[in-house]
Amino acid sequence: MSRLDRSLIAGLPMFKGLAPADLDRILLQARSLRIAKDQTVFEQEGEAQSFFLLLDGHVRVVKTTPDGQQVIVRYISPGELMGIAHALGRTTYPASAIAAVDCVVLAWPDHIWPELAESFPSFGTGTYKTVGTRLQETQSRVVELATEQVEQRVAHALLRLVKQTGRKTDEGILIDFPISRQDIAEMTGTTLHTVSRLLTAWEEKGLVKSGRQKVTVVEPHRLFALAEGRADKS
Amino acid sequence: MSRLDRSLIAGLPMFKGLAPADLDRILLQARSLRIAKDQTVFEQEGEAQSFFLLLDGHVRVVKTTPDGQQVIVRYISPGELMGIAHALGRTTYPASAIAAVDCVVLAWPDHIWPELAESFPSFGTGTYKTVGTRLQETQSRVVELATEQVEQRVAHALLRLVKQTGRKTDEGILIDFPISRQDIAEMTGTTLHTVSRLLTAWEEKGLVKSGRQKVTVVEPHRLFALAEGRADKS
DNA sequence: CGTCCATTTGATCAGGGTCAAGACGAGTGG
């Protein structure tokens, strides 16, 4: 196995300001894993033996209820940490993480967390800041779910994905990984039927283009107006 | 103004293991405030000049949407921190905090946060753990809002309040501060009308007793069964 | 005693879930 190059993680906010030698020391503790599409990185309720950094790909984090319903908590993009159960004071993962495409991740044994956070304060504060950010995002979702209609929620969800992973194409901004109507439904607390109806309605209005596991936002502004509840006449 | 006694904060998890002298040093930086019922402790979007510890009373944390709808993010109980914008990497409060009853709080200037977290690592890790816990709770609420019917959500909300602030009486467990139908609606993403109908239905079944701004859970077990979607015949 | 809220309760209605079929397209194996 070849050595991991420090350029993989230099430049990431939580490793900001660390000396090259420190980066190497940190990388020595990591394993690099290749996760095939649809494979799980870690599983809800499983013992949290590792925490992970996504180097390449996209991962969806899913909570499953006792009766089998699924909710997509968030999508992880390259450069983000995941499975940081330790930072939440847990010994078990609160959700499952599934590769939306083939992925590359770094994995560290969970038990080195305290040492890492102590030796490199910037790592500690950086990840806690991540947790803080996620708390705010999650609270915004609560507000959305509690106050908005389905149409607005779906519009917001698409806009969030566009911002997070949008890739510019000649037709508009494409969400850069395969995403089904069912996935969108699980992000917004609705059904794939309703999502399908909304997307075809929006397609007729020229707001989006979509196909099998593929969504392109053509007119972000008008979609945003819709998300904000400002009706759009046309 | 009399000196604050260290017994106020000794014993709280975030000050665990600190020497009495340290506690005194920390308290010297704090002001103690009395907040009358319905007054705000801090306001959404306001500059985060302080963070707070609730010593006595109950505070509700509310987010207001641009169009004026309100969502109750959480209730704060004595011994909990609030307004810790700094720990979330913010300079402004993400929500408002309103005293549900007359309250006593300690306030520290926000700018001493870094110093505090550095001088007393247990304080830093303790509060970050708090943030982690709140993230998990909030994610659970997202799952609830996305998957459950109104009846189950209201039942869960009441059970959470009972666990957090329940006081045993001879009729059952009383939620220990004034709470209106409207408040419960704002916790669960529904309307006061629906909450009212649910409560009267439950009262007829003997699950709860309720009055003006007052709810007592008589049979937590049956209410829990209801919350879990296991229908209750009777 | 009067006023102001919180609450209750009825009537109506629509957003969106559920049920049911089918169409479409991508990958598989013959």
Add this chain to the structure above:
DNA sequence: CCACTCGTCTTGACCCTGATCAAATGGACG
């Protein structure tokens, strides 16, 4: 290369949960 299969997506019909609209009731408090 084609037929088949499986999973995704679409679309229609129907219905139910819970929101909305409207009024009246009942306490609490000044």
